[in-house]
Amino acid sequence: MLRRQTPHRLLVLMGWQTPKSGRSMTEHNAGVARGNAPLNELLLAVGQSRDRQAFAALFDHFAPRLKSYLLRLGTDAGSAEELVQEAMLLVWRRAETFDPAQANASTWVFTIARNKRIDGIRRERRPEIDPDDPALVPPMPESADVMVETAQETKRLQAAIASLPPEQAELLHLAYFEDIPHSAISSRKGIPLGTVKSRLRLALERLRKVLKEPV
Amino acid sequence: MKAPTHHPSDELLLDYADGSLTEAEALIVASHLALCPSCRTAVSGFEAIGGALLEDVAPTTVSSDARAAVLAQLDGAMTGPPAPRRVPASSVQAEDLVLPQPLRSYVGVVAHQIVWNPVMRGLDELDIGLDRSAAPKARLIRIRAGMAVPQHTHRGTEMTLVLSGGFQDDMGHFLRGDFAFHDGSVDHRPIADRDADCLCLTVTSAPVRLTGLVGRFLNPFLQF
Numbered sequence A: 001m002l003r004r005q006t007p008h009r010l011l012v013l014m015g016w017q018t019p020k021s022g023r024s025m026t027e028h029n030a031g032v033a034r035g036n037a038p039l040n041e042l043l044l045a046v047g048q049s050r051d052r053q054a055f056a057a058l059f060d061h062f063a064p065r066l067k068s069y070l071l072r073l074g075t076d077a078g079s080a081e082e083l084v085q086e087a088m089l090l091v092w093r094r095a096e097t098f099d100p101a102q103a104n105a106s107t108w109v110f111t112i113a114r115n116k117r118i119d120g121i122r123r124e125r126r127p128e129i130d131p132d133d134p135a136l137v138p139p140m141p142e143s144a145d146v147m148v149e150t151a152q153e154t155k156r157l158q159a160a161i162a163s164l165p166p167e168q169a170e171l172l173h174l175a176y177f178e179d180i181p182h183s184a185i186s187s188r189k190g191i192p193l194g195t196v197k198s199r200l201r202l203a204l205e206r207l208r209k210v211l212k213e214p215v
Numbered sequence B: 001m002k003a004p005t006h007h008p009s010d011e012l013l014l015d016y017a018d019g020s021l022t023e024a025e026a027l028i029v030a031s032h033l034a035l036c037p038s039c040r041t042a043v044s045g046f047e048a049i050g051g052a053l054l055e056d057v058a059p060t061t062v063s064s065d066a067r068a069a070v071l072a073q074l075d076g077a078m079t080g081p082p083a084p085r086r087v088p089a090s091s092v093q094a095e096d097l098v099l100p101q102p103l104r105s106y107v108g109v110v111a112h113q114i115v116w117n118p119v120m121r122g123l124d125e126l127d128i129g130l131d132r133s134a135a136p137k138a139r140l141i142r143i144r145a146g147m148a149v150p151q152h153t154h155r156g157t158e159m160t161l162v163l164s165g166g167f168q169d170d171m172g173h174f175l176r177g178d179f180a181f182h183d184g185s186v187d188h189r190p191i192a193d194r195d196a197d198c199l200c201l202t203v204t205s206a207p208v209r210l211t212g213l214v215g216r217f218l219n220p221f222l223q224f
Ligand SMILES: [Zn+2]
Pocket: B004, B006, B007, B008, B032, B036, B038, B039, B040
């Protein structure tokens, strides 16, 4: 079992949740302005107490972004809106499985939308590991192979992406917003495959450093 | 358990994380991920990049009807399909764990129950029918201990994941969890280790895939 049920650091810091209590934030946060509450906390509130206001705030933040994501991937406007609805309903239904120690809300929602698109547009299954599979090889103790995404990481990644050289940033966007593997980006853009690979590698190296930096 | 030493390239892991691989390719990458903690970490990082890009994207207005419809459906949404059934580790025999999830769910049986189709002496296969004529083909192959697969090249690419036993070719020695990638330029002749049969998942594909919503599956894929 990889998932670690650590309480959200920020909630602990703010006194909303003690490491052992696991109480939901809504029991404690009457009067807190929803609009500015960080996304992770909104998603936790949905997962822990089916908080509808928190979900509506998540919808307002993510639905318009998911629609852009789907449109850029070539989905027509009608299907995009339908898929956004389905993806957001999945966010509601699966919020309990959200673990901020593993991924930020934006990352978690990205994976849901990605899979929804594969399922809804391509009509394919999305093969994924089962974290509870007894055949899963666990990370070595004390290895660096444990991904810990902190609440600030998305912001730091955004900044790092913004500072990438334009030719690397372009390829990164193509990779995520075009439904083609890197080998096809090469033929589409008329850039040699070796150049596509080296630019992508440089971009990924840089971003990976950001992920490894201590906060 | 020893961690794999041969891994998919970063670009391939990125393709998996950004959702651009075909189902067969995603299946072999996901099967490697089950056996490789370090590649799981890499994929989590690439998904985090996806999350950051999603934050950066300029929003497009979603109709208020769509919003209202979702909010009205929240109660009903809880009665969706149940979570996948978990198999407690204690109830599973080690020999049943040769195939990791999600491969197990595609094959439908555990490794020792597979009904093999003979290809030639020393080589058997099982087509994992993904039922898409134009897409890459996924199959399990079994090379008998000490036997060699005849020299061959690939029109497209071939990805191989070792599930049990091991094999040797000019690229190196491959054991459980190891991932091999061959493109058309490599002429290779894998030989299974002498001590046990070698069970692998392979995915073979043509080199270029057309894109666009309609064209994607109309590629004139050739025999492979
Ligand atoms: Zn690996």
